[in-house]
Amino acid sequence: MQAEMAVTRIGLSGLAVMGQFLALNIAEKGFPISVYNRTTSKVDETVQRAKVEGNLPVYGYHDPASFVNSIQKPRVVIMLVKAGAPVDQTIATLAAHLEQGDCIIDGGNEWYENTERREKAMEECGLLYLGMGVSGGEEGARNGPSLMPGGSFEAYKYIEDILLQVAAQVPDSGPCVTYIGKGGSRNFVKMVHNGIEYGDMQLIAEAYDVLKSVGKLTNSELQQITADIFSIKDDQGDGYLVDKVLDKTGMKGTGKWTVQQAAELSVAAPTIEVSLDSRFLSGLKDERVEAAKIFQGDFSSNLPVDKAQLIEDGMNIIKAKSMEKGWSLNLGELARIWKGGCIIRAIFLDCIKKAYDRNADLANLLVDPEFAQEIMDRQAAWRRVVCLAINNGVSTPGMSASLAYLLTSKTRTSYVFVC
Structure with missing residues (x-):
């Protein structure tokens, strides 16, 4: 000392x-x-x-x-x-x-x-x-x-x-x-940021599952097209580290708070919601092992997905709370500061910042013409990935929920049964 x-x-x-x-x-x-x-x-x-x-x-x-x-x-x-x-x-x-x-x-x-x-x-x-x-x-x-x-x-x-x-x-x-x-705005923004990270990691996990289970890619092939982690061997040198990570996780609470606030504010955040459910299910390791003995599956082929819709979910929650509390939050600045130092750091954040710079009161990112075009350029591949995963028995709840949100958002008529 x-x-x-x-x-x-x-x-x-x-x-x-x-x-x-x-x-x-x-x-x-x-x-x-x-x-x-x-x-x-x-x-x-x-x-x-x-x-x-x-x-x-x-x-x-x-x-x-x-x-x-x-x-x-x-x-x-x-x-x-x-x-x-x-x-x-x-x-x-x-x-x-x-x-x-x-x-x-x-x-x-x-x-x-x-x-x-x-x-x-x-x-x-x-x-x-x-x-x-x-x-x-x-x-x-x-x-x-x-x-x-x-x-x-x-x-x-x-x-x-x-x-x-x-x-x-x-x-x-x-x-x-x-x-x-002012006020507790930073806590709310950080909370939703963490919720976005939940969804971000869920999409990464699903993309890995599709590439590995359906595409049958080796760790060496995954390393070449994704990240260096797939080339890291474990301490004993008898296998790859990624293959020995337990498929079971917990949470600190911010993801749950994000979903609760989305419901309170009547904001749809399907990708974050299913990422929370997936964490709940991951904790049921023993039950999943028993179920796997009963349900068998075949797997073959691939393609990756986009995280833009996920970030929009979070931005919509933040915007709704900012309006409720009178915080006057700058959504373009939030997109900028998430470009480094955190898990989100997507290239798409540049598109999001530019969209809010064009119109700070943007009702929804999907109504910004340039942002919408970015989504449209990718949505066909997105649909193919989800169909491929479903047809091969691979669970992609994050990709599927995000796609459903997009398809519903672009539909003039939305059918909901009310009783």
Whole structure:
């Protein structure tokens, strides 16, 4: 631990892997940073890692008073702790030593109404409060995440220069950070962003399944047309790593919140909804193994799919909530900052940004002529993939739900049975 009191530019509390990596990222960009964690061994571990990675200016403190006092005024402290009660506990610990005009930034995934409650409580104490989505996992935190700050604009201006350098940098687009809006808007945007990532990963998994199960592509062939992960061998060297990953996953809650909000706002988000169902089903591993003994299938041939409709689902949810809450969110800017540092980062985000630049009040991306043409250029292949998968007994719920949305959206008459 650093022994002397050093005046740093910013502080970070919560040193699990994400917190450690974000602290190292900030320090590497030339901003001295103080770090604190209730478990003091994490503080020492972070400081040691900073030394190993090039004597980065990371200063560790074992008690909250010394930690807070080491930061230059007005003080800014980022929290990266588990959502819920731990956030309130950390706020109480820090607030006991902060002064009027100081700022707390919550970098976790939190329900947006909790952030609005906390911002109001902090304001009554003379403190500023900012929520900030940090997307991109450990890799993003260390080397450049997509950052989504919202809440106190004054607090954002305190650290704008830091965030512009810490965020992922995309050529011809700039740093993947922008001020989202007031209140709990950043939490809502990050929540839907995570929901989009659920759907994104679902589509990737389905494309892999079609290529592998129907097309019978080898890992070597998959590596050539998709990603290098398919060429990675496991630690024992007796097979490919991808073939040994358990087909069972969990979730942190943001995907479920996204689907719930879509229903509350009467916004159709079929791809995100089925991606959530798929996660539920993936957890039923034992049941699926038993069912597989009864149901058998034959497989042969392939083609990939597009993720544009998925992103539109999320944009529609964000737009509806922005209108309800009066957040005046800039959807084009959201598309821009998702181009790097996170899972979404699709080339189609350029098309989405340009569509919103042409018309910020666009009712639906499908009514933008240029965007619609991009979809039409791909929809025939999309239909062929879904038909191919169905005919070969391969489940593609994400691709199918997205296609159904598109076909319904372009139909003048929609038939719904009402009782």
